[in-house]
Amino acid sequence: MTKTAADYMWFEEDFPDLAEAYCFSLIQGLSPAELMSRLDGQPREPLKGVAAVVDAAFARELEEGDRQLVAITTLGTWTLMIEPKGYLGVTEERILPASAGARWISHFVNINGVGMFLRAEDQVLCLCFDPVFPEARWGAAADEVLDVMKRIGFPLGDETVETDLSASAAFALAEHLTGVAITPALLQDTSFDCATVRMR
Numbered sequence: 001m002t003k004t005a006a007d008y009m010w011f012e013e014d015f016p017d018l019a020e021a022y023c024f025s026l027i028q029g030l031s032p033a034e035l036m037s038r039l040d041g042q043p044r045e046p047l048k049g050v051a052a053v054v055d056a057a058f059a060r061e062l063e064e065g066d067r068q069l070v071a072i073t074t075l076g077t078w079t080l081m082i083e084p085k086g087y088l089g090v091t092e093e094r095i096l097p098a099s100a101g102a103r104w105i106s107h108f109v110n111i112n113g114v115g116m117f118l119r120a121e122d123q124v125l126c127l128c129f130d131p132v133f134p135e136a137r138w139g140a141a142a143d144e145v146l147d148v149m150k151r152i153g154f155p156l157g158d159e160t161v162e163t164d165l166s167a168s169a170a171f172a173l174a175e176h177l178t179g180v181a182i183t184p185a186l187l188q189d190t191s192f193d194c195a196t197v198r199m200r
Contacts, residue, residue: 003172005153005165025081025089029102032072038098041195057084071192090116107170131166
């Protein structure tokens with residue numbers, strides 16, 4: 001059964017510091033080591049739980065400027081990459097080459113509420129849109145999951161939206177496309193490999 005935006009409303013409530021600005025990426029076909037090689041990542045000490053990752057990311061921003069801390073783990077056949085305050089996972093010129101031979105699903109929100117959902121496969125951009133404005137989609141398969149997006153809760157059509165559930169809907173769509181559920185326990189209890197990547 002397809003999850004909906006309501007199933008991910010806990011994210012903003014339970015992880016407000018991360019929810020303020022983040023990028024989540026799920027990549028199938030690349031191990032964490034292969035992913036970091038393609039992104040020219042520099043290893044850092046592992047950290048347990050996203051609270052520690054967020055704290056380290058904010059501290060490193062002050063130290064290194066153009067390098068962003070990322071947290072990585074393996075979930076089944078997928079590699080999860082979390083970027084507090086980052087956007088590398090939705091930067092087409094970086095991730096399309098990195099997606100060679102792989103599937104790549106990312107969603108991002110910045111501190112101003114600007115967001116992006118991106119799906120790429122083997123260097124082809126399949127779907128891209130701002131979750132707040134899902135009617136403006138582009139990519140080689142822009143309408144392939146349109147019915148699923150409607151069921152999840154993206155505002156498509158003329159309906160009036162009283163509560164912005166776009167971030168929660170992006171998590172639900174990523175789960176539909178990957179089969180990987182992001183849970184509070186996963187974010188709290190996972191020991192993440194960490195690295196820094198150059199943003200510019």
